[in-house]
Amino acid sequence: MDKEPVYLLDLNSEELKALVVTLGEKAYRADQLAQWIYKKSAVSFDEMSDLPQGFRSKLQEAAVFFTLKPLEDKISCDGQTRKILFQLEDGQTIESTLMFYENTNSGRERRTVCISTQVGCPMACHFCATGQQGFVRNLRPGEILEQVLYFIHLIKTTVTTEDRELARKAITNVVLMGMGEPLANYENVRTAVQTLNSKYGVELGARQITLSTSGLVPQLRRLAEESLHLELAISLHAATDDLRNRLMPVNRKYPLAELIPACIYYLEKTGRRPTFEYALFEGINDSAENARETTELLKGINCAVNIIVGNPTASNEFRSSSLAKAQIFQKHLFAGGIFNTIRVSRGTDIEAGCGQLKSRWLKDTNSQPVK
Numbered sequence: 001m002d003k004e005p006v007y008l009l010d011l012n013s014e015e016l017k018a019l020v021v022t023l024g025e026k027a028y029r030a031d032q033l034a035q036w037i038y039k040k041s042a043v044s045f046d047e048m049s050d051l052p053q054g055f056r057s058k059l060q061e062a063a064v065f066f067t068l069k070p071l072e073d074k075i076s077c078d079g080q081t082r083k084i085l086f087q088l089e090d091g092q093t094i095e096s097t098l099m100f101y102e103n104t105n106s107g108r109e110r111r112t113v114c115i116s117t118q119v120g121c122p123m124a125c126h127f128c129a130t131g132q133q134g135f136v137r138n139l140r141p142g143e144i145l146e147q148v149l150y151f152i153h154l155i156k157t158t159v160t161t162e163d164r165e166l167a168r169k170a171i172t173n174v175v176l177m178g179m180g181e182p183l184a185n186y187e188n189v190r191t192a193v194q195t196l197n198s199k200y201g202v203e204l205g206a207r208q209i210t211l212s213t214s215g216l217v218p219q220l221r222r223l224a225e226e227s228l229h230l231e232l233a234i235s236l237h238a239a240t241d242d243l244r245n246r247l248m249p250v251n252r253k254y255p256l257a258e259l260i261p262a263c264i265y266y267l268e269k270t271g272r273r274p275t276f277e278y279a280l281f282e283g284i285n286d287s288a289e290n291a292r293e294t295t296e297l298l299k300g301i302n303c304a305v306n307i308i309v310g311n312p313t314a315s316n317e318f319r320s321s322s323l324a325k326a327q328i329f330q331k332h333l334f335a336g337g338i339f340n341t342i343r344v345s346r347g348t349d350i351e352a353g354c355g356q357l358k359s360r361w362l363k364d365t366n367s368q369p370v371k
């Protein structure tokens, strides 16, 4: 029987050590290997010049390194957003996006990678192109991590900066907001995030990693108990169950009366202030009354609201509201004492909305989204 391949990026530091020892090498070689993967951005075993040739050959035979193949690579007109459609080993596809922010509040440049955690998504939010593709499978930890490593390598080889810290790290933030519901792939996401966060891995601070969820309450409570302390974003989009049920089927299982206490629990356990994402859809959830309901729902909670406009959607039923409408909505929230910001979606010229590039690719190639 064929042996299962060992995917290097799936392994934590202990598992990597165990592999190295199994291959007949001293355990410290695992640290060298991790350095090459996560710090020096190697893309092949051949580059790992301080590892003995024999060991590299054994690795080549025993382990799989990178598996993602870029199929499409699109850069927005302003050059600030880059979206890649990756093909996985089994032929499935996912999207990842790199976003550059030059003028941030901190005065430092920000480079954010938005990654996928599943092929398709089981949550079936009605406005989302990914949700309409159905669910295919969870990503392995390595497939989640590799999206980040791909962009780190890309930046290190193509972008220069005077900022030494920025040059060393290449990216500053990761958001788990691409295709899929991260909390529905809990174990694999946790493993990937631990490697992103760990000294052994990418060494990205927990504050620099944001997990976005549609509201899986039990997993959210479980996440609060972990020592990960990630930034949390909740896709709210409506402040009453009636309206949220229309937009997001998950709300029928975990209504607001369960979701909001779980968010407060997360805040209490981690000290991280949750951000509620609210995408405005013309004539659906963007009225003064909707703003008042949102204020009522969130009053007294230490949180922020991210009002999103310009978000491309899965159907004509959900057209984005205008910026002017968003500004009125914002005023109502401020009047109700709710801290909020407006985010205008980026990369709309390159189908940067979640699942849009893949949907177009599936159409162009006559492929089926779900096997």
Ligand code: SF4
Residues within 6 Å of the ligand: 121, 122, 123, 124, 125, 128, 129, 130, 131, 132, 178, 179, 180, 181, 213, 214, 235, 354
């Ligand atoms: S919005 Fe997020 S959770 Fe909802 S279907 Fe799309 S990818 Fe899944």
